[in-house]
Amino acid sequence: MKLAKAYEPNEYEPNIYALWEKSGAFKPSGKGEPFSTVMPPPNANGNLHIGHALDMGLKDIMVRYKRMQGFDSIYIPGADHAGFETWVVYEKELSKKGQSRFDFSREQLYNQVWDFVDQQRGNMELQLRAIGVSADWEKLVFTLDEKVIKTVNSTFKKLWDEGLIYRGERIVNYSTKFQTSYADIEVDHKVEKGTLWHIAYPLIDKVGEIVIATTRPETLFGDTAVAVNPNDERYKDLIGSHVMLPLTDREIPIIADDYVDATFGTGAVKITPAHDPNDFEVGKRHDLERIQVIDFDGTMMNVPDEFKGLDAETARKRTLAALQAQELIRKEEEIEHTVGYDYKSGLPIQPLIKDQWFLKMEPLAKRALEALEKGEITFYPASRQQILKQYLRNIRDWNLSRQIPWGIPIPAFQNVADEADWIFDDRVDQETIEIDGKTYKREEDTFDTWFSSGQWPFITTEALDGGDLSRFYPTSLMETGTDLLDRWIARMIMLGLYVTDQVPFKDVYLHGMVLDEHSQKMSKSRGNVINPMDSIAAYGSDALRLGLIASRSPGQNQAFGPDRIVAGRNFCNKLWNIARFIENKLGDNFQPNEPKAKSLADHWIIGELKTAKETIERTLDDYRFAEASDAMYHAIWDSVADWYIEASKDQDNPDLLAWVIDTSLKLAHPFAPFVTETIWQTLQWHDSLLITETWPEILPFNDISAAEFGELQKLVNEARFVITSLPGNEKYSLLYEDDSLIEDNKDLIKRLAKLKDVSILSQPKGLRLATSGRDAWLDVSAETLAEHQINLEERLAATHKDIQALEGRLSNENYVKKAPIALVEETKKQLDEKKAVVLRLQHELEVLS
């Protein structure tokens, strides 16, 4: 088969992927040590972004590498219903149609979203194929699959039975925009400048007032006390007396509580148990009433008529105006404080009281910490483990319930006759159930998405049922973005240990964010988003993968631009053209025999590929993707293409040439799967798939012959350097004196250094190639030589400097005594070489003068 002049990835990629998939290459072999990784299920609500391409690409490199190395390997794909995230997307769709969630029943909504997601999922899976993930599609798990729900429910029941689940009224982070509560880690905390208003509350029992300080005056209507520190001398006498709550006719007490910091503000705090977590706790201690004044939709309630229905921000302005009118504002102070924002809408989060399901985290976190202390999981980069530990040490209970219909229903029912009586039952398709003559009503909330995602490794590997994938649990590698350390990694470790008594994975690799080429975050609003599908269409899937992993280190955010993709594309084309040359050279009917090194170049290239192979193994085993890819890239481009292919034009060893292309393709395959497989399929001596080929074996070679080729390279390099530094574009001949290495490789040297000729002579003549250490000259004319004198002097000076440095090192007694012997020997050898160069240069200068 004749290959086109340039590699056109789009012509081949879809067919190659179909070939792999059809052949069953993605399935585990069932032989060898297991290697497994699970896909962080992409949200089934839209398109993949560039981060996915990196995420999926890194894992795919490992899976392909391990597969070729003979591991029983699997990459388990997934799709996430992404409860809240999808819900937000779907609500937008609804509002486009002029509809809202309130127009439908829970079942209707669930079904509508299901259809929406089903459609999106197909699209997403196509995109994953375009990225080239070698995932076992038959094992795909969707987070709303029957088996997922079953496992999630049984985990919930276990937690419930063991007293780790509780339901209660708590202050929760509430999004008034999306009308659901959030987990603590879903709140964006921002430090901002704000105003601390000092407001006078008139005393009732006594003459005077007490001044409280607050940043949220609009919640004043929900105040049920004023608190001071019990040891605060200023207010000691006032404890137990009452104040009149401004703008109302309500009397509230002044109480003492240690929570109050006497040094902050005025030392007196308004207590609003329904709208502040601290006040909530104070309220519990003092048995205070909770008055909700901000409704779940974010508008004011239980307030005087003129404030009713206002949004919180407007209510704040009006409240301040009303207080101003009554001359109750004593002071305005600028302060820095943190404000919680809805990570999705950007609006402030309202702390509101709601009955919610909570998971006690402390016992789970404790086990996770123990496992981390024991080193049961290795982190890349290691520093992230510290951050995780810190998170686990300060963990708070997890609010599991979300007030959205899209998700796994919480399997709980409430006795209609007894509000406090909740039971576990998974018959969530029924609104009410009867048990022992009692009627129970279904919980309407769904689980936080991360509750199911947190069980992902043992769900996808069917570890609990002993399914045929259970040999892959615990999984080998968990690879995801640094941003998911707490919300996903931590929870998988905790729930994994809780449910399976094992850590869910051995290694965790975290990648940083893909930023745009100016290190700015990619975002639609900035318009700097690189769409992976567009890149693939323009440059090919391999180019994108190569570009993404180049120069990237774990946990580090890194800029990424078209330059890197282009470089990847160019590499693929280089590989393509190496193949074109070789196929052309070998002919259509070639069938290789046992490859064997014959020429110096043969020995040398085997050595180069050996080094590359070992470097790739060493780095990849340590997840140093960029270094591995770099080693592969330069072995193929610099060694195979620039030297070996050139050398092959003057020699004939087809068996070895075939071995070189085969080995190159194998080494490159994890990094550039499509182009390597495409080429493999065109090589007529293969009837296999590269994807399931074995990792290359290196042929025996002779070190000395390889080193001799290195000598030739040195000579060629010097000739090239000297020729380009000479004026004009003349061609020169190389003359040599009794040198069998040159004699035997005349044609090669002539070709590589672009010489007119290479010939033996009896008398030295022209310009000597001094640094290569051989008896070789270029036939440079006397006039040119005179001009060249300066060049020689410069080189002599530079060499002298090198000698000085080397001698300095060797004259240091401690260096000779303490440095490794090999290093000292190397230094000595270098010194000798440099000295020889000086002699030759000096000789040249003498001849010239």
Next chain:
RNA sequence: GGGCGCUUAGCUCAGUUGGCUAGAGCAUCUCGUUUACACCGAGAGGGUCGGGGGUUCGAAUCCCUCAGCGCCCACCA
């Protein structure tokens, strides 16, 4: 307030037990169409590795310190 990270060539970044002349991609300059490739080849220039100090025979790499930048966590109203 705690924790983590970054500062290396014009740009974006690698550099893992401290050891040859500190690397890559892109960009720049010179030359070149020799049939694998101009998505190319040959060559070159460009860095006091943020500043200062220390440990060491030897530091981009380890320690201290200063400066600048970024991220995460934290209920002080």
